[in-house]
Amino acid sequence: MASCTRNTLIAVDHHTTIHEVGEGGVQAVCSCGWRGPVFGADKTAGTMDPLQRAADAGDLHEWEMSLR
Ligand SMILES: [Zn+2]
Numbered sequence: 001m002a003s004c005t006r007n008t009l010i011a012v013d014h015h016t017t018i019h020e021v022g023e024g025g026v027q028a029v030c031s032c033g034w035r036g037p038v039f040g041a042d043k044t045a046g047t048m049d050p051l052q053r054a055a056d057a058g059d060l061h062e063w064e065m066s067l068r
Pocket of ligand 1: 013014015030031032033034061062065
């Protein structure tokens with residue numbers, strides 16, 4: 001809590017971080033309690049990096065919340 005380096009363009013309190021879940025799964029979790037879908041636990045993700053997909057989901061959530 002000592003530092004705040006997130007994007008200052010987003011004024012609302014939505015800050016997502018990537019958590020590992022299960023066996024090889026990754027998920028974006030927001031400070032508001034929102035959780036994104038789990039990526040990477042199964043192998044259906046194709047060529048995209050599960051970490052990148054989880055981060056994208058988190059970014060999308062932050063962006064959507066910033067519009068309200
Ligand atoms: Zn949020």
